[in-house]
Amino acid sequence: MNPDENALTVDGISKSYGAVEALTSVSFGLNQNSILGLVGDNGAGKSTLLKILNGYLQPDSGKIYISGEEISFRNPQEAFEAGINMTYQYMALVDSTTVWENFFMGRELTTRYGPLKTINKNRMVEEVDNQLAKYGVDSLDPNDKVEDLTGGQKQILSISRSIASEPEVLMLDEPLTELSRGDRDLVVDFVRNLRKNSDTSIILVSHDLDIVRELVDEIMILNQGKITLSDRPANLSTDTIVDCMM
Numbered sequence: 001m002n003p004d005e006n007a008l009t010v011d012g013i014s015k016s017y018g019a020v021e022a023l024t025s026v027s028f029g030l031n032q033n034s035i036l037g038l039v040g041d042n043g044a045g046k047s048t049l050l051k052i053l054n055g056y057l058q059p060d061s062g063k064i065y066i067s068g069e070e071i072s073f074r075n076p077q078e079a080f081e082a083g084i085n086m087t088y089q090y091m092a093l094v095d096s097t098t099v100w101e102n103f104f105m106g107r108e109l110t111t112r113y114g115p116l117k118t119i120n121k122n123r124m125v126e127e128v129d130n131q132l133a134k135y136g137v138d139s140l141d142p143n144d145k146v147e148d149l150t151g152g153q154k155q156i157l158s159i160s161r162s163i164a165s166e167p168e169v170l171m172l173d174e175p176l177t178e179l180s181r182g183d184r185d186l187v188v189d190f191v192r193n194l195r196k197n198s199d200t201s202i203i204l205v206s207h208d209l210d211i212v213r214e215l216v217d218e219i220m221i222l223n224q225g226k227i228t229l230s231d232r233p234a235n236l237s238t239d240t241i242v243d244c245m246m
């Protein structure tokens with residue numbers, strides 16, 4: 001495994017919570033511009049791995065490389081600055097405001113008129129329009145109210161916001177749970193477009209093996225904190241995946 005060739009390389013990460021060994025020497029590479037599907041039973045260590053990569057937790061041992069450079073971070077802000085971003089299952093969207101306001105929340109674009117700084121709404125709306133068009137989203141308007149969006153549209157807004165900084169790595173923890181069938185299709189299409197039209201590599205955690213199989217370049221199975229199998233979906237039957245999870 002050569003870290004220089006991967007968007008992300010994880011080398012021998014271990015993590016215990018007291019007596020519970022959540023991750024035992026986990027190593028893998030995430031190829032440039034690809035999607036890695038991370039699957040495993042409840043308690044397998046998926047969220048722990050994501051939290052470490054997100055800078056939310058510190059590993060007990062092991063190394064992380066981004067584009068070949070060894071990196072460590074003490075908090076999510078440092079991980080973000082290093083190029084790893086995460087979309088949470090329930091992103092903190094503000095229902096009473098619009099798509100564009102949520103997209104730019106906390107990083108509003110402003111224009112200076114002499115001593116005054118004003119919010120540049122037109123530029124933000126245009127920017128959101130461009131971002132959504134780039135990823136083939138035609139079901140969202142920048143001026144839509146968030147409270148009127150479906151779960152899938154909210155998920156797309158959350159992910160769009162995460163990807164706007166063009167991170168090296170984007171992590172999605174269960175982005176499809178509690179969505180209707182139609183909304184799931186919407187989000188799956190969106191992620192497929194991201195794979196095609198952005199340089200960001202993605203780690204996708206999902207229980208939906210059918211969707212994982214059709215969406216990802218590689219499936220990695222965690223079982224009680226260890227990687228039991230990692231391969232292309234075409235080489236793995238669903239039975240094999242389930243066997244390696246149990």
Ligand SMILES: Nc1ncnc2c1ncn2[C@@H]1O[C@H](COP(=O)(O)OP(=O)(O)O)[C@@H](O)[C@H]1O
Binds near residue numbers: 043044
């Ligand atoms: N904050 C914590 N304190 C103690 N044990 C934890 C904590 N978080 C997770 N664990 C334990 O670590 C193991 C892995 O959990 P987790 O990473 O959440 O798995 P998954 O996301 O695959 O369900 C489980 O045994 C879980 O009970």
Ligand SMILES: [Mg+2]
Binds near residue numbers: 046047048
């Ligand atoms: Mg979890």
